[in-house]
Amino acid sequence: MPAESHHLPDIDCDVLIVGSGAAGLSAAVTAAWHGLKVIVVEKDSRFGGATAWSGGWAWVPCNPLARRAGIVEDIERPRTYLKHELGEHYAPAMIDAFLEAGPRMVEFFEQHTTLQFADGNAIADIHGDTPGAGTGGRSVIAAPYDGRKVGKLLGRLRKTMRETSFMGMPIMAGADLSAFLNLTRSLPAAWHVTKRFTRHLLDLAVHGRAMQLVNGVALVARLAKSAEDLGVLLWESAPVTELLRENDHVRGAIVSTDKGSIRIHSRHAVVLAAGGFANDIERRKALFPRTPTGHEHLALPPVGVSGDGLRLGESVGARVNTDIASPVAWAPVSQVPHPDGSVGHFPHIIERGKPGIIGVLSNGRRFVNEANGYYDYVTAMVDAAPAGEEVTSWLICSHGFQRRYGLGISRPFPVPLSSFIRSGYLKTGNTIEALAQACGIDPNGLSSTVSEYNRHARNGEDPLFGRGSTPYNRKQGDVSHHPNPCVAPIEQGPFYAVKVQPGCFGTFAGLKVNEHAQVLDDRGHAIAGLYAAGGDMASIMGGHYPAGGINLGPALTFGYIAARHIAGITAYEQENDHATHR
Numbered sequence: 001m002p003a004e005s006h007h008l009p010d011i012d013c014d015v016l017i018v019g020s021g022a023a024g025l026s027a028a029v030t031a032a033w034h035g036l037k038v039i040v041v042e043k044d045s046r047f048g049g050a051t052a053w054s055g056g057w058a059w060v061p062c063n064p065l066a067r068r069a070g071i072v073e074d075i076e077r078p079r080t081y082l083k084h085e086l087g088e089h090y091a092p093a094m095i096d097a098f099l100e101a102g103p104r105m106v107e108f109f110e111q112h113t114t115l116q117f118a119d120g121n122a123i124a125d126i127h128g129d130t131p132g133a134g135t136g137g138r139s140v141i142a143a144p145y146d147g148r149k150v151g152k153l154l155g156r157l158r159k160t161m162r163e164t165s166f167m168g169m170p171i172m173a174g175a176d177l178s179a180f181l182n183l184t185r186s187l188p189a190a191w192h193v194t195k196r197f198t199r200h201l202l203d204l205a206v207h208g209r210a211m212q213l214v215n216g217v218a219l220v221a222r223l224a225k226s227a228e229d230l231g232v233l234l235w236e237s238a239p240v241t242e243l244l245r246e247n248d249h250v251r252g253a254i255v256s257t258d259k260g261s262i263r264i265h266s267r268h269a270v271v272l273a274a275g276g277f278a279n280d281i282e283r284r285k286a287l288f289p290r291t292p293t294g295h296e297h298l299a300l301p302p303v304g305v306s307g308d309g310l311r312l313g314e315s316v317g318a319r320v321n322t323d324i325a326s327p328v329a330w331a332p333v334s335q336v337p338h339p340d341g342s343v344g345h346f347p348h349i350i351e352r353g354k355p356g357i358i359g360v361l362s363n364g365r366r367f368v369n370e371a372n373g374y375y376d377y378v379t380a381m382v383d384a385a386p387a388g389e390e391v392t393s394w395l396i397c398s399h400g401f402q403r404r405y406g407l408g409i410s411r412p413f414p415v416p417l418s419s420f421i422r423s424g425y426l427k428t429g430n431t432i433e434a435l436a437q438a439c440g441i442d443p444n445g446l447s448s449t450v451s452e453y454n455r456h457a458r459n460g461e462d463p464l465f466g467r468g469s470t471p472y473n474r475k476q477g478d479v480s481h482h483p484n485p486c487v488a489p490i491e492q493g494p495f496y497a498v499k500v501q502p503g504c505f506g507t508f509a510g511l512k513v514n515e516h517a518q519v520l521d522d523r524g525h526a527i528a529g530l531y532a533a534g535g536d537m538a539s540i541m542g543g544h545y546p547a548g549g550i551n552l553g554p555a556l557t558f559g560y561i562a563a564r565h566i567a568g569i570t571a572y573e574q575e576n577d578h579a580t581h582r
Helices: 022-033 064-068 076-089 092-112 147-156 175-181 187-207 215-229 281-287 308-315 374-384 399-405 418-422 432-439 443-457 471-476 552-566 572-576
Strands: 011-018 038-041 057-059 117-119 139-142 233-235 240-246 249-257 260-272 328-337 343-347 357-360 393-398 427-429 495-507 518-520 526-532
Touching (some): 011 022, 011 249, 011 308, 022 092, 022 260, 022 552, 038 260, 064 092, 064 117, 076 092, 092 552, 139 215, 147 215, 175 187, 215 233, 240 308, 260 308, 308 526, 328 374, 357 443, 374 495, 393 399, 399 495, 427 432, 432 443, 432 495, 526 552
Parallel strands (some): 011 038, 011 260, 038 233, 260 526
Antiparallel strands (some): 057 139, 117 139, 240 249, 249 260, 328 495, 357 393, 393 495, 518 526
């Protein structure tokens, strides 16, 4: 008997939230703390969405952690930076709402929930020469979390992405990561890694999974635990099939469960937070540049992130804003052939800024400052790849570079290289020409590019693209390398290359909303009872990428804004008056 024929009894709540990433859980926790009855429905069998697979950084200018560290800046500085970065896509009401609510969001979670943060006070904005650019104090990340504290809920949460963990162990950006990179160069680093890895092996033996939660998994675990503590109902494997409406007011949804369909009536609102459309092939085909079939793209978010929220919004008259600089949050990605026959995706975030690596096209020429942001790398690759050819580039380095920093998923010494060469993931050659042939790159083009690059790199210079010229570049480089932390020659063979293609962390084109996160119809009017946050909401950055964490910062903030608006909270002061709302 098909499940759909069962009619389960209807259920009531105040707020129904579709999706369980940062935006959905932020809205759930905030609404529940303000006394509302909340249900979160997640299509996948695990909670956390793309957030769980992310680095977990959130861009929140003027946040309390920066203030406590003595980094106090006027809100006009980040506003100036965004005005210059976003240009014609700068939407004052949306940016003001974000800049005002962001620091309060961090403060709210710190004071009232299990979500605690660590600072990213040393992280610079990507474009250091833009007026108002920050050199630090604008980023936060969830503090590491002990999986034991999550209780039974832990098994229902998405684990770290296989490709970005080491034997299932996530590594945290900052001190943790630099210890892994300096494992063979410093005793304190070796001791840190030994302790960390020994504990991980013990956790694997006892619990069958990583228990030292960091990055995106820590953010999801802390939010999900906070939600559970506040009585939020969390349903996995529960896709929404339809929104319910009464007189132009969204009043809930029909949710498919393994026991049949169920109608959830929500008295106040439905929040769409299903993560955008990274894996919606049709929408990719329609909106992404140079993606003729929709398949020329290596999306990092889980397969379930496939445009459900956008379709639900459109079904009740919402519209998707495609009038933006880019519909997609680009990231350079390589395809990883796993031994079990599956293919994974690896994001190239860390090694591109290190000294002694370049990115080239099939003609053998460089096309970008490799130490710039991941979004900038792919934008340049899409623009520069010869017309009619596959959009692709190769990251090229020497044996010494690979052993020191790693290349893609091939880790630095002491992790062996042979399996990556055998699988074809790493291309290799004893000379630059042999490497070019192995990759299908023009050998003369590559040979002249490398010798021209080396001539200047020996002096730490890169006249072609100015690598190492911004604080962000230098932070991506290796501080111990002089004179330029981002530039070194590529001289000693064997040489290695990995093929890099356009991929993404998520999408920017989303439902048009106002500053309260209310979804708008085609006349610009709010659709009563419908809100969106995270990837389902059109990015407030207008398709630009001014800083790391510009997906999660606004996702957490607009989840918080939506919940407060639904709860009818107007003044921020009331939040700290516990008695009023509990």
